[in-house]
Each structure stands twice: as C-alpha cells, then as structure tokens.
Amino acid sequence: MYQVLARKYRPRNFNELVGQNHVSRALTSALDRGRLHHAYLFTGTRGVGKTTIARILAKCLNCETGITSTPCEVCATCTAVNEGRFIDLIEIDAASRTKVEDTRELLDNVPYAPTQGRFKVYLIDEVHMLSTHSFNALLKTLEEPPEHVKFLFATTDPQKLPITVISRCLQFTLRPLAVDEITHHLTDILNKEAIQSEQDALWQLAESAQGSLRDALSLTDQAIAYGQGVIHHQDVKEMLGLIDRTIIYDLILAIHQNQPERVSQLLLQFRQQALDVSLVLDQFISTLHELAMLQYLPDLSLKYSAEINKKIMQLSQLISAQDLQLYYQIACKGRAELQISVTQEQGFEMTILRLLAFRPLQFNEILVSQTQVAPLDVTQPQIVNDDTQSTHQNTAAVQEQNSQLQHVQSHQVNDVQNTQADAFDQSEDIIDDQQQNTHEPSSDDFLDEPIEAQSSIESVEQPNNVQEIKQIDSITENTTLEVVPELSLFGGESIQSNTPVISANVLNHDADVFFLATETETHAEQDNVAVIEAVPQQSIVASLEYTSISSRELSTNQTPQEILKLVPQVLEGEWNVEKWEYWFRNSALSPAVQELAQHGVMTGQIDGESLFHIPQKYEKLLFQAQHDLEAELKQNWPNSRFLVQYGDVDEITPFNMQNERKVKAFDRAAVMLHQESVVKNLVEVFDADLKNIQLK
Structure with missing residues (x-):
C-alpha cells in the first residue's frame, strides 16, 4: 500500500x-x-x-x-x-x-x-x-x-x-526551515524514489512550502502526480498557479526604464494566464526586497538558476536604492488595497500603472510638459522672461538679429507689460499671506520660521533687465515648451542640473512624456546654459510667464539647500563672524548654547585670548552655559583664554547672517516653485495661488 x-x-x-x-x-x-x-x-x-x-x-x-x-x-x-x-x-x-x-x-x-x-x-x-x-x-x-x-x-x-x-x-x-534545506532534502528523497526532477522545480516547491517540510513533501506528491511521475519546472508553475520569476524581473525593468508598451504586454500576459494577481504582487514585493538586500549585502548567495541569478544581480546594480524603496512602498500600498478594489485584477493593474506613473526621473531624462501654442501674428512681439544670466547671453544674438523689428507697436508691448504687472501683484498677495512676526530662531530647527515680510515683498519686484522682444520669420502651429525646474516632484534632490533647461520640440500629442536628453542638452546643462533647440525650417516662439525674482543678488544656479549651507572656513588666525558661526554651528555644543552663541560675535585670536561680545540681556542665560562654551573651545584649542564682554553689539551677528540666508533661500524656493510645470498648469487652469510656502 x-x-x-x-x-x-x-x-x-x-x-x-x-x-x-x-x-x-x-x-x-x-x-x-x-x-x-x-x-x-x-x-x-x-x-x-x-x-x-x-x-x-x-x-x-x-x-x-x-x-x-x-x-x-x-x-x-x-x-x-x-x-x-x-x-x-x-x-x-x-x-x-x-x-x-x-x-x-x-x-x-x-x-x-x-x-x-x-x-x-x-x-x-x-x-x-x-x-x-x-x-x-x-x-x-x-x-x-x-x-x-x-x-x-x-x-x-x-x-x-x-x-x-x-x-x-x-x-x-522550532524555526521554519530554509529553502535550501528543504530543497536538499527533497533531492535526497527523489533520488531514493528514482524520480526525475528539475532543480528549479524543487526550488519552487521548497519556496512555496514557506518553511514547512511537511507542506513541501505534500506538494512534491502532488507534483509527481501532476507530471505523471516526473517533476518539471513548467508543470510545477502551472500546478501552483505561479509565473516565471524572469517575468517579474522584466516587469520591474520595464517600469524602471519607462517602457509602457512592454508593461502593457506583460499585463496582457497576466490576463491571458488567469494568474492569482495577489500571488504575483507578493512575488513582485519579495523581488524588490531581494534587490534591496543585494545592494547592501552583495555577497548574499542566490539559490536560483544561473540565468535568474545573473538577471537579478544586473537588476540590483541598475536600480538605485531610493527607487527601490519607492517601488516597494507603492507595491505594499497596492497590496493592501487589493481587498477594497472592485476586482483584484483591477487593483493589481492600477498598482503597476501607479509604479509607472510615479517613476522617478533618471539622470539623463527630462520632463516634457506640452502645451499647444496658437499661431502668432508676425507683427506681434513676444515677451520672453528668464531668471538666468546665461539666457540673456543666448537671447542677445536673437535680439541683435531682430533689432530692426523693435519699432513694432509700443502700445502692444505696454499691454503685455501691464499683464505682467497684474501677475506680479498676485504674487505679492501670495507672499503677503505668509507674513508673520519674526522671533528669535532655534539653532536646530531654524528652517520652520516665517520669512520677514519686507524680504518676501522684495522677492517679487520685477527686474528691468529680463524683458526681451523676439520676432520670428515663420511660425509652427504645434510647438511645445519644456521647462525643467530645479526641484524634484518626489521630495528628493533634483537629479538635473541646477540651471533650468529650456528646449522646444515639435510633438504630435498632448501627454507628458519622459525622454532621454541629447548630447547637446547634456553638455549645455553642465555649462549652466539655457538651451533652445532649433527645429529645421521652422522657428520656435517660447513665451515664459514671469516668476517672482528677488531684487537681492541671488545665485540662480543654487538650490535653497546650497544657499543655507555655510561656507567652510579655515579656523586659524583672528576670529571673525564667518569663522565664529562656522565653528559653533559645526561643534558638539547643545542647541541651547548654540542659540546663545549666534547672538554674539567673537574677536581676538584663535587658540589664544578670545573675547566674546554679547548683549546684556543674555547675561543670565550665558552664565549657565559659559562653562560648556569655554570647555568646547579649549578642547579644540588648548591655549584658548575665553573672556566675555556684555554690551550692545554693533557688528553683524550670526543671527543676522542666518536670517539673510533664510530670506534668500525662501525667495529661491518661491521662484523654483513658480517655475514647476505642474504648479504653473494649476495656476493657469484653476486660477490658483501659492500660499504658505515653507522650508523644512
């Protein structure tokens, strides 16, 4: 029996x-x-x-x-x-x-x-x-x-x-058994039973057992009956309702490389095979976990076939750790939503489409936002505004070439300028809603504070040197404008150059697409120069809406993070306010001591006699923290002699410098937000305003 x-x-x-x-x-x-x-x-x-x-x-x-x-x-x-x-x-x-x-x-x-x-x-x-x-x-x-x-x-x-x-x-x-332990045991049993089997099939049986040896042996009995005395990998996949693991790798790669056609083919294949999409999504999530582990543990041994091992190793090197974390989070969220979807197939497909839609930009990709530009009258001047000096250099040649046309109707130019003035007034209303009373900042959380109203208003004043009048000889009806902002829509650092890249291309559809940057664009990004691609036998007109630019001297190729970053100092010789701020903000002092240090200035010699000037109102607070400040100085410079002088401080303090950096960073962030294509579309379509801009 x-x-x-x-x-x-x-x-x-x-x-x-x-x-x-x-x-x-x-x-x-x-x-x-x-x-x-x-x-x-x-x-x-x-x-x-x-x-x-x-x-x-x-x-x-x-x-x-x-x-x-x-x-x-x-x-x-x-x-x-x-x-x-x-x-x-x-x-x-x-x-x-x-x-x-x-x-x-x-x-x-x-x-x-x-x-x-x-x-x-x-x-x-x-x-x-x-x-x-x-x-x-x-x-x-x-x-x-x-x-x-x-x-x-x-x-x-x-x-x-x-x-x-x-x-x-x-x-x-008793712990659940490892997959390789179960696989080895199944191999020994099948050898004793003289039953032919494929190693990949046994691995799949062991993995499906989820640590239970009895389940693995029961599945093996079922596989022997299903395969008529022989265990084949394809039979095991059909019996368990699983898919080939390589298809999961192909799906992840297609999503990462933005290949919608390949993704649609794989989704159609899932439909035709009538697979259990919850199991497919489970395997998708497990694969993402495996890829993430391989990035941090490259010596992690893989137990699959040589073909699968090679594919998964290549995939782990191709996708960044940040992208894997995003994919994993979206997939897990989609797995939880399968139960509330109309059908599980619908929930699975929407999860895959969400992964494709929110895929981060790669280092050589540019987001193209397409807008239809109506045919323009040849006699109608176009106003092109930009906030980079490099753009002025590029447009100078165009302006010189078309200088003979600048006598065009002045009242039309005035109408455009009046329209811009209205836009500037709206920007002022946006910033006015941000105004709050300034207060003393916290050293460890100074980015959450409101920006001074005066600085915010200055940030929307119109510069006089950003208007250029361009005249073209021929016009295209299907012209698209593409602006790449410095901020990423996914909350991380931008992977593009800090200078916006402006390019015009003729396209035949209205959807947002991703495409690889050309070599010319890539070099131009590195040189911090705005690029305008020439279309053969056609001229492109790009009219950029003016965004608020601070009247302060802002470096347009700097992010808010770079503006807020302190310039490294050589801590030698005499103290000055830059050296003093750089030292105490990078020291091991507590936030409370740093809070006091930013309201005073240090003079004298580094590694010598140092005199700290601070207003009289901070005397009681500094009396408690003076020992910590002196101990930290002597730990860095043993010969330091720390003295304190109370009284009015007429010099610029680190507190003032910090506020100035915050204002510039806020102004820069406001400019970058207004340049975001998504934000611009929302403002135009819904007549919206940007409010409560904050730096975290």
Missing part, C-alpha cells in the same frame, strides 16, 4: 532530523548526560518537526539498550514506536479532548507504572486547545509528576498557553 512521502520519510533519529540543530543538540546532550527534565514544550509553525522530535525523544527514553541519544532501531520498543503501537507512548489530540473531564481521566492513570517501557510518555499535540479548567487540573501533576512519567507538549500557538504551564516546561522553539 502506498505511503505518502511525509510519513514514509519521517526522521527516526536526531541524525535524520532536517534543520533544528539547536533542538537536537540540546536534547542529545541532555540524554547523554542523564539530565532529563520531566516536561518539554515544542513550539513552531506547522510541519517543522514538533511531533517528530517528541517521538524520537520517547524512543530514546525507552530504547532497550538504555537511555541514549542514538536509539538502536531494532529492538521491540523502537520498532513499536516507529509503527505507532508503543503502549507507553500515549499520544493525545488536545483539539478533540478539550474538556476538563478528559484531562482528569488522563491524570488518573499517571500514578501507574509503565507497562512495557522505562517511562510513560504523554505526548499532547496542539496543547493550546485545552480549556482553562484543563490547564488548572494539569498544573499540580505537571509540576511534580512521578519519576516514571514524562510530558511532551507540542503547539503552534504558544501565546495561548498559561504562563504557569510554560514555566513548568523546557521550551524549544
């Missing part, structure tokens, strides 16, 4: 036990030394060997050769235990005997000596199913049983056991 693999190849001793070395080592040592406990508790998920270990332990305790860790397997006791007919091994299913009456009946037989063996062994499986009264009835006997009684408990849910029961037992937690 046929016997299933899980029963036929159940381990009969500790040497045959698969995995669980920590348990077998402890029990073997206890048996060899004769240090035996009266109660053992084995916990772990299904199919990891709890009952098997309990039976092996019962055999070791009652083997006719004596208490040993290596039973003989030939005596009557070992044979009876293997065949499940040993009279002194009482196996109880707690799930079917939960009542207290059943437990009392069991305990009534405990005092009697064993009939055949050396010990009477009570093996209670799924012990967590016993009732509270049953546990209470068992406590006294479990604590002080007769010498000839051993209790062996097995459970998959130890949290349901009373702590009073757990404290009376030696607890062993």
Whole structure:
C-alpha cells in the first residue's frame, strides 16, 4: 500500500532530523548526560518537526539498550514506536479532548507504572486547545509528576498557553526551515524514489512550502502526480498557479526604464494566464526586497538558476536604492488595497500603472510638459522672461538679429507689460499671506520660521533687465515648451542640473512624456546654459510667464539647500563672524548654547585670548552655559583664554547672517516653485495661488 512521502520519510533519529540543530543538540546532550527534565514544550509553525522530535525523544527514553541519544532501531520498543503501537507512548489530540473531564481521566492513570517501557510518555499535540479548567487540573501533576512519567507538549500557538504551564516546561522553539534545506532534502528523497526532477522545480516547491517540510513533501506528491511521475519546472508553475520569476524581473525593468508598451504586454500576459494577481504582487514585493538586500549585502548567495541569478544581480546594480524603496512602498500600498478594489485584477493593474506613473526621473531624462501654442501674428512681439544670466547671453544674438523689428507697436508691448504687472501683484498677495512676526530662531530647527515680510515683498519686484522682444520669420502651429525646474516632484534632490533647461520640440500629442536628453542638452546643462533647440525650417516662439525674482543678488544656479549651507572656513588666525558661526554651528555644543552663541560675535585670536561680545540681556542665560562654551573651545584649542564682554553689539551677528540666508533661500524656493510645470498648469487652469510656502 502506498505511503505518502511525509510519513514514509519521517526522521527516526536526531541524525535524520532536517534543520533544528539547536533542538537536537540540546536534547542529545541532555540524554547523554542523564539530565532529563520531566516536561518539554515544542513550539513552531506547522510541519517543522514538533511531533517528530517528541517521538524520537520517547524512543530514546525507552530504547532497550538504555537511555541514549542514538536509539538502536531494532529492538521491540523502537520498532513499536516507529509503527505507532508503543503502549507507553500515549499520544493525545488536545483539539478533540478539550474538556476538563478528559484531562482528569488522563491524570488518573499517571500514578501507574509503565507497562512495557522505562517511562510513560504523554505526548499532547496542539496543547493550546485545552480549556482553562484543563490547564488548572494539569498544573499540580505537571509540576511534580512521578519519576516514571514524562510530558511532551507540542503547539503552534504558544501565546495561548498559561504562563504557569510554560514555566513548568523546557521550551524549544522550532524555526521554519530554509529553502535550501528543504530543497536538499527533497533531492535526497527523489533520488531514493528514482524520480526525475528539475532543480528549479524543487526550488519552487521548497519556496512555496514557506518553511514547512511537511507542506513541501505534500506538494512534491502532488507534483509527481501532476507530471505523471516526473517533476518539471513548467508543470510545477502551472500546478501552483505561479509565473516565471524572469517575468517579474522584466516587469520591474520595464517600469524602471519607462517602457509602457512592454508593461502593457506583460499585463496582457497576466490576463491571458488567469494568474492569482495577489500571488504575483507578493512575488513582485519579495523581488524588490531581494534587490534591496543585494545592494547592501552583495555577497548574499542566490539559490536560483544561473540565468535568474545573473538577471537579478544586473537588476540590483541598475536600480538605485531610493527607487527601490519607492517601488516597494507603492507595491505594499497596492497590496493592501487589493481587498477594497472592485476586482483584484483591477487593483493589481492600477498598482503597476501607479509604479509607472510615479517613476522617478533618471539622470539623463527630462520632463516634457506640452502645451499647444496658437499661431502668432508676425507683427506681434513676444515677451520672453528668464531668471538666468546665461539666457540673456543666448537671447542677445536673437535680439541683435531682430533689432530692426523693435519699432513694432509700443502700445502692444505696454499691454503685455501691464499683464505682467497684474501677475506680479498676485504674487505679492501670495507672499503677503505668509507674513508673520519674526522671533528669535532655534539653532536646530531654524528652517520652520516665517520669512520677514519686507524680504518676501522684495522677492517679487520685477527686474528691468529680463524683458526681451523676439520676432520670428515663420511660425509652427504645434510647438511645445519644456521647462525643467530645479526641484524634484518626489521630495528628493533634483537629479538635473541646477540651471533650468529650456528646449522646444515639435510633438504630435498632448501627454507628458519622459525622454532621454541629447548630447547637446547634456553638455549645455553642465555649462549652466539655457538651451533652445532649433527645429529645421521652422522657428520656435517660447513665451515664459514671469516668476517672482528677488531684487537681492541671488545665485540662480543654487538650490535653497546650497544657499543655507555655510561656507567652510579655515579656523586659524583672528576670529571673525564667518569663522565664529562656522565653528559653533559645526561643534558638539547643545542647541541651547548654540542659540546663545549666534547672538554674539567673537574677536581676538584663535587658540589664544578670545573675547566674546554679547548683549546684556543674555547675561543670565550665558552664565549657565559659559562653562560648556569655554570647555568646547579649549578642547579644540588648548591655549584658548575665553573672556566675555556684555554690551550692545554693533557688528553683524550670526543671527543676522542666518536670517539673510533664510530670506534668500525662501525667495529661491518661491521662484523654483513658480517655475514647476505642474504648479504653473494649476495656476493657469484653476486660477490658483501659492500660499504658505515653507522650508523644512
């Protein structure tokens, strides 16, 4: 009669036990030394060997050769235990005997000596199913049983056991088996059974078992029947409803490289195969995790085929860690939303499309925002505004070439300028909503403070040197304008050049697209020069809406982070305000001490006599922090002599310099936000305003 693999190849001793070395080592040592406990508790998920270990332990305790860790397997006791007919091994299913009456009946037989063996062994499986009264009835006997009684408990849910029961037992937690351990065991069994198999198929069976050896053997039985005596990888995938792992890699690569056609082909393939999309998404998420782990642990061994190993290694080197984290977050969010979707297929496909839509820009890609430009009258002048000096250099040639046309109707130019003035007034209204009372900043969180109203208003004053009048000879009807801002829409640092890249291309559709930058554009970005591509036999007119630019001297190729960053100083010679600020803001001083330090200035010699000037109102606060400040100075410069002078400070303090940087950074951020294509579209379509601009 046929016997299933899980029963036929159940381990009969500790040497045959698969995995669980920590348990077998402890029990073997206890048996060899004769240090035996009266109660053992084995916990772990299904199919990891709890009952098997309990039976092996019962055999070791009652083997006719004596208490040993290596039973003989030939005596009557070992044979009876293997065949499940040993009279002194009482196996109880707690799930079917939960009542207290059943437990009392069991305990009534405990005092009697064993009939055949050396010990009477009570093996209670799924012990967590016993009732509270049953546990209470068992406590006294479990604590002080007769010498000839051993209790062996097995459970998959130890949290349901009373702590009073757990404290009376030696607890062993069995871990889920690794995939390679299960694969190796399946290979040995199939070799003994003379059944042909593919290694990838066995790996897939082991992975699907999720750490349970019994599940793996049951799936192997099913695969043998499905493949008519042979285990093929394709048969296993069809049987389990899985897809080829390489398809998951192709999907991730297509998303990362922005290949919508390839993504649509793969989604259509999923539909045709009628796969369980929840399992597909699970495998997608697991693959992202594996790629992320390989980036930080490149020596992590892979157990797949050579082709799959090569593909996953290449993929881990191609995708950045930041992109993987974004993909993982979107995929996990989509996995949670599968249950609330109309159909799981719909939720899965929307998750993939979301991954494609929110894919971060690559280093050589430019976001093209397309807008239709209506045909223009040749006599109509166009106003082109830009906030970079490099653009003035480029447009100078155009202005010179068309200088003969600048006598065009002046009233039309005035109308355009009046329109711009209205836009400037709206910008002033936006900034006015931001105005708040200034207060003393915090050294560790100074970016959350409001910007002074005066500086904000100055940031929207119109410069006089940014208007250029361009006249063209021929006009195209389908012209697109593309502006690449310095800020990334995904909250991270921009991967583009700090200078906006302006290019015009003729396109035939209205959707936003990603494309690779040309070599000319790439070099132009590096040289901080705005680029205008020439279209053969056509002239391009680009009219840029004016955005607020500070009247202060802002470096247009700097981000707010760069503006706020302190310039490194050589801390030698005499103190000045720049050296003083650079030192204390980069020191180990507490935020409270740095808060005081920014309101004063340091004079004198570095590594010598240093005099700290600070207003009188900070005397009480500085008296408490003076020791810390002096100790930090002497730790860097042992020869320092720290003196304090209270009084009015007429010089510029680090506090004033910090406020100035914050104003410039805020102005720069406002300019960059107004240049964002998405923001510009929202402002134009919905007549919107930008409010509550903050730097974090």
